[in-house]
Amino acid sequence: MTKPLENDLHQFFYDLHQHPELSNNEFETTQKIKKALDQHHIKVLDLPLKTGLVAEIGQGIPFIVLRGDIDALPIQEQVDVSYTSKNDGVMHACGHDFHATAMLGTAILLKEREHTLQGTVRIIFQAAEEVGTGALDVIRTGVLDQAEAVFGIHNDPTLVSGIIGCKEGALTAGVDRFAIRIQAKGTHAARPQDGNDPLIVVAHIIQVFQTIISRRISSDENAVVSLTQVHSGTTWNIIPDTAFLEGTVRSFNTQTRQLIENEIRQILKGIEQTFAVKIDLDWQAGPPSVTNDSIWSNFALQVAKESNLQYREVEKSPIGEDFSFYQEKVSGAFIMIGSGGPYPLHHPKFKIDTNIVFPSALYLSNLAESALGFLQKKRK
Ligand SMILES: [Zn+2]
Ligand SMILES: [Zn+2]
Structure with a gap:
Protein backbone atom coordinates (compact mmCIF):
# COMPACT_ATOMS: atom_id res chain seq x y z
CA MET A 1 0.00 0.00 0.00
CA ALA A 173 36.00 16.91 -9.01
CA GLY A 174 36.90 20.52 -9.62
CA VAL A 175 35.92 21.24 -13.23
CA ASP A 176 37.75 23.48 -15.69
CA ARG A 177 36.90 23.96 -19.32
CA PHE A 178 39.31 25.27 -21.91
CA ALA A 179 39.21 26.25 -25.57
CA ILE A 180 42.32 26.67 -27.75
CA ARG A 181 42.43 28.63 -31.01
CA ILE A 182 45.45 28.23 -33.27
CA GLN A 183 46.18 30.85 -35.88
CA ALA A 184 48.64 29.38 -38.42
CA LYS A 185 49.16 29.93 -42.16
CA GLY A 186 47.17 28.10 -44.81
CA THR A 187 48.52 27.01 -48.15
CA HIS A 188 48.12 24.50 -50.99
CA ALA A 189 48.43 20.95 -49.66
CA ALA A 190 51.06 20.30 -52.31
CA ARG A 191 53.26 23.16 -51.03
CA PRO A 192 53.34 22.90 -47.21
CA GLN A 193 56.65 24.79 -47.12
CA ASP A 194 54.76 27.98 -48.10
CA GLY A 195 52.47 27.81 -45.07
CA ASN A 196 52.46 26.84 -41.42
CA ASP A 197 50.29 23.79 -40.81
CA PRO A 198 47.97 24.07 -37.74
CA LEU A 199 47.26 20.31 -37.80
CA ILE A 200 50.85 19.52 -36.82
CA VAL A 201 50.36 21.90 -33.90
CA VAL A 202 47.10 20.15 -32.93
CA ALA A 203 48.88 16.78 -32.98
CA HIS A 204 51.58 18.08 -30.64
CA ILE A 205 49.10 19.64 -28.22
CA ILE A 206 47.15 16.38 -27.94
CA GLN A 207 50.32 14.35 -27.35
CA VAL A 208 51.94 16.67 -24.83
CA PHE A 209 48.74 17.28 -22.83
CA GLN A 210 48.60 13.55 -22.14
CA THR A 211 51.97 13.77 -20.36
CA ILE A 212 50.61 16.19 -17.74
CA ILE A 213 48.85 13.50 -15.70
CA SER A 214 51.45 10.77 -16.33
CA ARG A 215 54.59 12.91 -15.77
CA ARG A 216 53.58 15.85 -13.57
CA ILE A 217 50.98 14.49 -11.12
CA SER A 218 51.96 12.26 -8.20
CA SER A 219 50.63 8.71 -8.18
CA ASP A 220 48.77 9.56 -4.93
CA GLU A 221 46.69 12.12 -6.80
CA ASN A 222 43.87 11.70 -9.31
CA ALA A 223 43.14 14.06 -12.15
CA VAL A 224 41.91 13.98 -15.74
CA VAL A 225 42.82 15.99 -18.83
CA SER A 226 40.47 15.29 -21.76
CA LEU A 227 40.48 16.87 -25.20
CA THR A 228 36.96 16.54 -26.55
CA GLN A 229 36.69 18.62 -29.72
CA VAL A 230 39.04 19.23 -32.63
CA HIS A 231 38.03 21.25 -35.66
CA SER A 232 40.12 22.30 -38.62
CA GLY A 233 40.16 22.26 -42.38
CA THR A 234 37.60 22.17 -45.17
CA THR A 235 38.85 19.74 -47.79
CA TRP A 236 41.63 17.37 -48.92
CA ASN A 237 43.96 19.67 -50.83
CA ILE A 238 44.16 22.74 -48.59
CA ILE A 239 46.28 23.18 -45.51
CA PRO A 240 44.00 25.22 -43.27
CA ASP A 241 44.68 28.54 -41.56
CA THR A 242 43.27 27.77 -38.16
CA ALA A 243 42.38 24.99 -35.76
CA PHE A 244 40.20 24.79 -32.67
CA LEU A 245 40.38 22.43 -29.71
CA GLU A 246 38.27 22.14 -26.60
CA GLY A 247 38.54 20.06 -23.47
CA THR A 248 38.21 19.74 -19.72
CA VAL A 249 40.32 19.22 -16.61
CA ARG A 250 39.07 17.38 -13.51
CA SER A 251 40.95 17.53 -10.22
CA PHE A 252 40.30 16.99 -6.51
CA ASN A 253 42.24 19.74 -4.78
CA THR A 254 43.28 23.32 -5.45
CA GLN A 255 47.03 22.64 -5.72
CA THR A 256 46.62 20.00 -8.43
CA ARG A 257 44.05 22.16 -10.17
CA GLN A 258 46.46 25.10 -10.31
CA LEU A 259 49.40 22.91 -11.33
CA ILE A 260 47.52 21.51 -14.34
CA GLU A 261 46.41 24.94 -15.48
CA ASN A 262 50.00 26.21 -15.22
CA GLU A 263 51.27 23.20 -17.18
CA ILE A 264 48.74 23.76 -19.95
CA ARG A 265 49.68 27.43 -20.23
CA GLN A 266 53.39 26.62 -20.32
CA ILE A 267 53.03 23.83 -22.89
CA LEU A 268 51.04 26.10 -25.20
CA LYS A 269 53.64 28.85 -24.87
CA GLY A 270 56.38 26.39 -25.84
CA ILE A 271 54.46 25.01 -28.81
CA GLU A 272 53.59 28.52 -29.95
CA GLN A 273 57.30 29.38 -30.10
CA THR A 274 58.40 26.10 -31.62
CA PHE A 275 55.91 26.26 -34.50
CA ALA A 276 55.74 30.06 -34.89
CA VAL A 277 51.94 30.15 -34.66
CA LYS A 278 49.60 32.20 -32.48
CA ILE A 279 47.74 30.22 -29.80
CA ASP A 280 44.88 31.72 -27.75
CA LEU A 281 43.70 29.95 -24.64
CA ASP A 282 40.26 30.62 -23.19
CA TRP A 283 40.19 29.20 -19.65
CA GLN A 284 36.85 28.85 -17.88
CA ALA A 285 37.14 27.80 -14.25
CA GLY A 286 34.07 25.84 -13.19
CA PRO A 287 33.00 24.71 -9.73
CA PRO A 288 35.69 23.45 -7.35
ZN1 LIG B 1 24.29 16.27 -14.68
ZN1 LIG C 1 23.17 16.25 -11.74
Whole structure:
Protein backbone atom coordinates (compact mmCIF):
# COMPACT_ATOMS: atom_id res chain seq x y z
CA MET A 1 0.00 0.00 0.00
CA THR A 2 1.46 3.35 -0.98
CA LYS A 3 0.79 6.24 1.36
CA PRO A 4 -1.10 9.28 0.00
CA LEU A 5 2.01 11.50 0.14
CA GLU A 6 4.10 8.81 -1.57
CA ASN A 7 1.52 8.63 -4.34
CA ASP A 8 1.41 12.44 -4.70
CA LEU A 9 5.20 12.56 -4.93
CA HIS A 10 5.24 9.89 -7.64
CA GLN A 11 2.72 11.88 -9.67
CA PHE A 12 4.79 15.03 -9.16
CA PHE A 13 7.93 13.21 -10.31
CA TYR A 14 6.21 11.87 -13.46
CA ASP A 15 5.01 15.38 -14.29
CA LEU A 16 8.51 16.89 -13.95
CA HIS A 17 10.00 14.02 -15.95
CA GLN A 18 7.50 14.50 -18.77
CA HIS A 19 8.14 18.25 -18.94
CA PRO A 20 11.90 18.75 -18.52
CA GLU A 21 13.35 22.25 -18.95
CA LEU A 22 16.91 23.30 -19.73
CA SER A 23 19.14 25.30 -17.38
CA ASN A 24 17.86 28.82 -16.68
CA ASN A 25 14.58 28.02 -18.43
CA GLU A 26 12.93 26.08 -15.59
CA PHE A 27 9.88 28.38 -15.55
CA GLU A 28 7.12 25.75 -15.49
CA THR A 29 9.10 23.56 -13.12
CA THR A 30 9.49 26.49 -10.71
CA GLN A 31 5.74 27.23 -10.92
CA LYS A 32 4.86 23.59 -10.23
CA ILE A 33 7.09 23.46 -7.17
CA LYS A 34 5.71 26.76 -5.91
CA LYS A 35 2.12 25.57 -6.37
CA ALA A 36 2.81 22.34 -4.47
CA LEU A 37 4.48 24.27 -1.62
CA ASP A 38 1.57 26.72 -1.50
CA GLN A 39 -0.89 23.83 -1.23
CA HIS A 40 0.94 22.73 1.90
CA HIS A 41 1.16 26.29 3.27
CA ILE A 42 4.95 26.25 3.04
CA LYS A 43 6.60 29.66 2.93
CA VAL A 44 8.45 30.58 -0.28
CA LEU A 45 11.04 33.35 0.12
CA ASP A 46 10.77 36.42 -2.04
CA LEU A 47 14.12 36.40 -3.88
CA PRO A 48 15.42 37.88 -7.14
CA LEU A 49 15.77 34.50 -8.89
CA LYS A 50 14.69 34.09 -12.51
CA THR A 51 14.04 30.38 -12.01
CA GLY A 52 14.27 28.10 -8.99
CA LEU A 53 13.10 29.08 -5.51
CA VAL A 54 13.77 28.72 -1.80
CA ALA A 55 11.26 27.38 0.74
CA GLU A 56 11.46 27.92 4.48
CA ILE A 57 10.14 25.84 7.36
CA GLY A 58 10.50 26.47 11.09
CA GLN A 59 11.88 29.57 12.77
CA GLY A 60 14.83 31.05 14.61
CA ILE A 61 18.31 29.63 15.00
CA PRO A 62 20.04 27.32 14.35
CA PHE A 63 19.45 27.54 10.65
CA ILE A 64 20.42 24.94 8.07
CA VAL A 65 20.03 24.57 4.30
CA LEU A 66 19.09 21.69 2.01
CA ARG A 67 19.57 21.83 -1.74
CA GLY A 68 18.11 19.94 -4.69
CA ASP A 69 18.61 20.97 -8.33
CA ILE A 70 15.83 21.10 -10.94
CA ASP A 71 17.22 21.50 -14.48
CA ALA A 72 17.34 18.98 -17.35
CA LEU A 73 19.72 18.25 -20.25
CA PRO A 74 19.70 18.60 -24.06
CA ILE A 75 19.32 14.86 -24.67
CA GLN A 76 16.67 12.96 -26.65
CA GLU A 77 15.17 10.46 -24.21
CA GLN A 78 15.23 6.79 -25.20
CA VAL A 79 13.33 5.38 -22.22
CA ASP A 80 9.96 3.85 -23.06
CA VAL A 81 7.74 4.54 -20.06
CA SER A 82 4.29 6.14 -19.63
CA TYR A 83 5.98 9.33 -18.42
CA THR A 84 8.68 9.70 -21.13
CA SER A 85 9.74 13.31 -21.86
CA LYS A 86 7.29 15.24 -24.02
CA ASN A 87 9.82 18.00 -24.70
CA ASP A 88 11.71 17.04 -27.82
CA GLY A 89 15.48 16.88 -27.28
CA VAL A 90 15.23 17.64 -23.57
CA MET A 91 15.47 15.01 -20.85
CA HIS A 92 15.92 14.65 -17.10
CA ALA A 93 18.96 12.46 -17.69
CA CYS A 94 20.71 13.49 -14.47
CA GLY A 95 17.74 12.77 -12.18
CA HIS A 96 17.21 16.37 -11.07
CA ASP A 97 13.46 15.65 -11.33
CA PHE A 98 14.03 13.14 -8.52
CA HIS A 99 16.09 15.64 -6.50
CA ALA A 100 13.35 18.29 -6.81
CA THR A 101 10.62 15.79 -5.88
CA ALA A 102 12.58 14.42 -2.90
CA MET A 103 13.12 17.99 -1.65
CA LEU A 104 9.42 18.77 -2.08
CA GLY A 105 8.58 15.68 -0.03
CA THR A 106 11.13 16.78 2.57
CA ALA A 107 9.51 20.21 2.79
CA ILE A 108 6.06 18.65 3.27
CA LEU A 109 7.29 16.22 5.94
CA LEU A 110 9.14 18.99 7.79
CA LYS A 111 6.06 21.21 7.63
CA GLU A 112 4.10 18.44 9.38
CA ARG A 113 6.67 18.53 12.22
CA GLU A 114 7.17 22.30 12.17
CA HIS A 115 6.03 22.85 15.77
CA THR A 116 8.75 20.52 17.09
CA LEU A 117 11.58 21.74 14.83
CA GLN A 118 14.41 23.32 16.81
CA GLY A 119 15.28 26.01 14.26
CA THR A 120 14.91 26.90 10.58
CA VAL A 121 15.36 24.82 7.44
CA ARG A 122 15.66 26.50 4.06
CA ILE A 123 15.25 24.26 1.04
CA ILE A 124 16.83 25.46 -2.20
CA PHE A 125 15.26 24.24 -5.43
CA GLN A 126 18.21 25.27 -7.58
CA ALA A 127 18.17 26.09 -11.27
CA ALA A 128 21.03 25.80 -13.77
CA GLU A 129 23.23 23.21 -12.07
CA GLU A 130 24.21 21.62 -15.39
CA VAL A 131 25.78 24.86 -16.59
CA GLY A 132 27.52 25.47 -13.25
CA THR A 133 26.02 28.90 -12.54
CA GLY A 134 22.85 28.22 -10.51
CA ALA A 135 24.48 27.92 -7.08
CA LEU A 136 26.26 31.27 -7.46
CA ASP A 137 22.95 32.96 -8.37
CA VAL A 138 21.39 31.57 -5.19
CA ILE A 139 24.38 32.53 -3.00
CA ARG A 140 24.24 36.13 -4.28
CA THR A 141 20.73 36.50 -2.79
CA GLY A 142 22.23 36.07 0.70
CA VAL A 143 19.89 33.20 1.46
CA LEU A 144 22.72 31.13 3.01
CA ASP A 145 24.07 33.90 5.25
CA GLN A 146 24.32 32.71 8.87
CA ALA A 147 23.51 29.10 7.90
CA GLU A 148 25.33 26.55 10.07
CA ALA A 149 25.19 23.55 7.74
CA VAL A 150 24.32 22.76 4.14
CA PHE A 151 23.29 19.39 2.69
CA GLY A 152 22.80 18.44 -0.95
CA ILE A 153 21.88 15.23 -2.74
CA HIS A 154 22.60 13.50 -6.01
CA ASN A 155 21.32 10.17 -7.21
CA ASP A 156 23.96 7.61 -8.16
CA PRO A 157 23.02 4.87 -10.64
CA THR A 158 26.17 2.91 -9.75
CA LEU A 159 24.85 2.36 -6.22
CA VAL A 160 22.14 -0.08 -5.08
CA SER A 161 18.71 1.56 -5.15
CA GLY A 162 17.93 3.58 -2.04
CA ILE A 163 21.32 3.24 -0.38
CA ILE A 164 22.71 6.42 1.24
CA GLY A 165 26.34 7.10 0.34
CA CYS A 166 28.70 9.71 1.69
CA LYS A 167 32.38 10.30 2.43
CA GLU A 168 34.39 12.99 4.13
CA GLY A 169 36.82 15.05 2.04
CA ALA A 170 36.75 15.36 -1.74
CA LEU A 171 33.69 13.74 -3.31
CA THR A 172 33.39 15.28 -6.79
CA ALA A 173 36.00 16.91 -9.01
CA GLY A 174 36.90 20.52 -9.62
CA VAL A 175 35.92 21.24 -13.23
CA ASP A 176 37.75 23.48 -15.69
CA ARG A 177 36.90 23.96 -19.32
CA PHE A 178 39.31 25.27 -21.91
CA ALA A 179 39.21 26.25 -25.57
CA ILE A 180 42.32 26.67 -27.75
CA ARG A 181 42.43 28.63 -31.01
CA ILE A 182 45.45 28.23 -33.27
CA GLN A 183 46.18 30.85 -35.88
CA ALA A 184 48.64 29.38 -38.42
CA LYS A 185 49.16 29.93 -42.16
CA GLY A 186 47.17 28.10 -44.81
CA THR A 187 48.52 27.01 -48.15
CA HIS A 188 48.12 24.50 -50.99
CA ALA A 189 48.43 20.95 -49.66
CA ALA A 190 51.06 20.30 -52.31
CA ARG A 191 53.26 23.16 -51.03
CA PRO A 192 53.34 22.90 -47.21
CA GLN A 193 56.65 24.79 -47.12
CA ASP A 194 54.76 27.98 -48.10
CA GLY A 195 52.47 27.81 -45.07
CA ASN A 196 52.46 26.84 -41.42
CA ASP A 197 50.29 23.79 -40.81
CA PRO A 198 47.97 24.07 -37.74
CA LEU A 199 47.26 20.31 -37.80
CA ILE A 200 50.85 19.52 -36.82
CA VAL A 201 50.36 21.90 -33.90
CA VAL A 202 47.10 20.15 -32.93
CA ALA A 203 48.88 16.78 -32.98
CA HIS A 204 51.58 18.08 -30.64
CA ILE A 205 49.10 19.64 -28.22
CA ILE A 206 47.15 16.38 -27.94
CA GLN A 207 50.32 14.35 -27.35
CA VAL A 208 51.94 16.67 -24.83
CA PHE A 209 48.74 17.28 -22.83
CA GLN A 210 48.60 13.55 -22.14
CA THR A 211 51.97 13.77 -20.36
CA ILE A 212 50.61 16.19 -17.74
CA ILE A 213 48.85 13.50 -15.70
CA SER A 214 51.45 10.77 -16.33
CA ARG A 215 54.59 12.91 -15.77
CA ARG A 216 53.58 15.85 -13.57
CA ILE A 217 50.98 14.49 -11.12
CA SER A 218 51.96 12.26 -8.20
CA SER A 219 50.63 8.71 -8.18
CA ASP A 220 48.77 9.56 -4.93
CA GLU A 221 46.69 12.12 -6.80
CA ASN A 222 43.87 11.70 -9.31
CA ALA A 223 43.14 14.06 -12.15
CA VAL A 224 41.91 13.98 -15.74
CA VAL A 225 42.82 15.99 -18.83
CA SER A 226 40.47 15.29 -21.76
CA LEU A 227 40.48 16.87 -25.20
CA THR A 228 36.96 16.54 -26.55
CA GLN A 229 36.69 18.62 -29.72
CA VAL A 230 39.04 19.23 -32.63
CA HIS A 231 38.03 21.25 -35.66
CA SER A 232 40.12 22.30 -38.62
CA GLY A 233 40.16 22.26 -42.38
CA THR A 234 37.60 22.17 -45.17
CA THR A 235 38.85 19.74 -47.79
CA TRP A 236 41.63 17.37 -48.92
CA ASN A 237 43.96 19.67 -50.83
CA ILE A 238 44.16 22.74 -48.59
CA ILE A 239 46.28 23.18 -45.51
CA PRO A 240 44.00 25.22 -43.27
CA ASP A 241 44.68 28.54 -41.56
CA THR A 242 43.27 27.77 -38.16
CA ALA A 243 42.38 24.99 -35.76
CA PHE A 244 40.20 24.79 -32.67
CA LEU A 245 40.38 22.43 -29.71
CA GLU A 246 38.27 22.14 -26.60
CA GLY A 247 38.54 20.06 -23.47
CA THR A 248 38.21 19.74 -19.72
CA VAL A 249 40.32 19.22 -16.61
CA ARG A 250 39.07 17.38 -13.51
CA SER A 251 40.95 17.53 -10.22
CA PHE A 252 40.30 16.99 -6.51
CA ASN A 253 42.24 19.74 -4.78
CA THR A 254 43.28 23.32 -5.45
CA GLN A 255 47.03 22.64 -5.72
CA THR A 256 46.62 20.00 -8.43
CA ARG A 257 44.05 22.16 -10.17
CA GLN A 258 46.46 25.10 -10.31
CA LEU A 259 49.40 22.91 -11.33
CA ILE A 260 47.52 21.51 -14.34
CA GLU A 261 46.41 24.94 -15.48
CA ASN A 262 50.00 26.21 -15.22
CA GLU A 263 51.27 23.20 -17.18
CA ILE A 264 48.74 23.76 -19.95
CA ARG A 265 49.68 27.43 -20.23
CA GLN A 266 53.39 26.62 -20.32
CA ILE A 267 53.03 23.83 -22.89
CA LEU A 268 51.04 26.10 -25.20
CA LYS A 269 53.64 28.85 -24.87
CA GLY A 270 56.38 26.39 -25.84
CA ILE A 271 54.46 25.01 -28.81
CA GLU A 272 53.59 28.52 -29.95
CA GLN A 273 57.30 29.38 -30.10
CA THR A 274 58.40 26.10 -31.62
CA PHE A 275 55.91 26.26 -34.50
CA ALA A 276 55.74 30.06 -34.89
CA VAL A 277 51.94 30.15 -34.66
CA LYS A 278 49.60 32.20 -32.48
CA ILE A 279 47.74 30.22 -29.80
CA ASP A 280 44.88 31.72 -27.75
CA LEU A 281 43.70 29.95 -24.64
CA ASP A 282 40.26 30.62 -23.19
CA TRP A 283 40.19 29.20 -19.65
CA GLN A 284 36.85 28.85 -17.88
CA ALA A 285 37.14 27.80 -14.25
CA GLY A 286 34.07 25.84 -13.19
CA PRO A 287 33.00 24.71 -9.73
CA PRO A 288 35.69 23.45 -7.35
CA SER A 289 35.67 19.95 -5.87
CA VAL A 290 32.76 19.11 -3.53
CA THR A 291 34.57 18.63 -0.22
CA ASN A 292 32.56 17.17 2.65
CA ASP A 293 33.01 18.16 6.26
CA SER A 294 33.98 15.13 8.39
CA ILE A 295 31.39 15.75 11.12
CA TRP A 296 28.49 16.32 8.73
CA SER A 297 29.36 13.46 6.37
CA ASN A 298 29.47 10.99 9.28
CA PHE A 299 26.30 12.59 10.64
CA ALA A 300 24.54 11.94 7.30
CA LEU A 301 25.51 8.25 7.42
CA GLN A 302 24.48 7.98 11.08
CA VAL A 303 21.00 9.39 10.29
CA ALA A 304 20.70 6.83 7.46
CA LYS A 305 21.47 4.10 9.98
CA GLU A 306 18.90 5.47 12.44
CA SER A 307 16.35 5.69 9.60
CA ASN A 308 16.88 1.95 8.94
CA LEU A 309 18.32 2.62 5.49
CA GLN A 310 21.29 0.91 3.91
CA TYR A 311 24.31 3.19 3.91
CA ARG A 312 27.97 3.10 2.93
CA GLU A 313 31.05 5.16 2.43
CA VAL A 314 31.44 5.93 -1.29
CA GLU A 315 34.34 6.58 -3.64
CA LYS A 316 35.06 10.02 -5.07
CA SER A 317 33.81 10.71 -8.59
CA PRO A 318 35.23 12.89 -11.42
CA ILE A 319 31.85 14.51 -12.15
CA GLY A 320 31.42 18.22 -11.42
CA GLU A 321 28.86 19.74 -9.05
CA ASP A 322 28.20 23.37 -8.29
CA PHE A 323 27.13 22.39 -4.75
CA SER A 324 30.81 23.04 -3.93
CA PHE A 325 30.14 26.79 -4.12
CA TYR A 326 27.79 26.48 -1.12
CA GLN A 327 30.47 24.59 0.79
CA GLU A 328 32.86 27.49 0.27
CA LYS A 329 30.46 29.46 2.51
CA VAL A 330 29.01 26.87 4.87
CA SER A 331 30.36 23.47 5.90
CA GLY A 332 28.18 20.51 5.08
CA ALA A 333 27.85 17.28 3.17
CA PHE A 334 26.86 16.20 -0.30
CA ILE A 335 25.04 12.88 -0.12
CA MET A 336 24.63 10.23 -2.82
CA ILE A 337 21.42 8.20 -3.08
CA GLY A 338 21.53 4.93 -5.03
CA SER A 339 19.17 5.07 -8.03
CA GLY A 340 19.71 1.57 -9.36
CA GLY A 341 21.10 1.94 -12.90
CA PRO A 342 21.96 0.28 -15.20
CA TYR A 343 22.58 3.36 -17.37
CA PRO A 344 24.88 6.17 -16.19
CA LEU A 345 23.98 9.82 -15.57
CA HIS A 346 23.53 11.85 -18.81
CA HIS A 347 22.67 8.70 -20.82
CA PRO A 348 19.54 8.76 -23.06
CA LYS A 349 18.38 5.57 -21.30
CA PHE A 350 19.06 6.82 -17.78
CA LYS A 351 16.17 6.01 -15.45
CA ILE A 352 15.41 6.67 -11.79
CA ASP A 353 13.97 3.87 -9.66
CA THR A 354 10.85 5.66 -8.36
CA ASN A 355 10.82 3.48 -5.24
CA ILE A 356 13.54 5.72 -3.81
CA VAL A 357 11.47 8.95 -3.93
CA PHE A 358 9.52 8.69 -0.67
CA PRO A 359 12.27 7.03 1.46
CA SER A 360 14.67 9.78 0.32
CA ALA A 361 12.24 12.50 1.43
CA LEU A 362 11.77 10.75 4.76
CA TYR A 363 15.54 10.43 5.20
CA LEU A 364 16.21 14.07 4.35
CA SER A 365 13.51 15.29 6.74
CA ASN A 366 15.08 13.14 9.50
CA LEU A 367 18.49 14.53 8.59
CA ALA A 368 17.33 18.15 8.78
CA GLU A 369 15.48 17.60 12.06
CA SER A 370 18.46 15.79 13.64
CA ALA A 371 20.95 18.41 12.41
CA LEU A 372 18.93 21.18 14.06
CA GLY A 373 18.76 19.13 17.28
CA PHE A 374 22.52 18.54 17.15
CA LEU A 375 23.28 22.24 16.65
CA GLN A 376 20.83 23.23 19.39
CA LYS A 377 22.52 20.85 21.83
CA LYS A 378 25.95 22.24 20.93
CA ARG A 379 24.69 25.70 21.86
CA LYS A 380 23.67 24.81 25.39
ZN1 LIG B 1 24.29 16.27 -14.68
ZN1 LIG C 1 23.17 16.25 -11.74
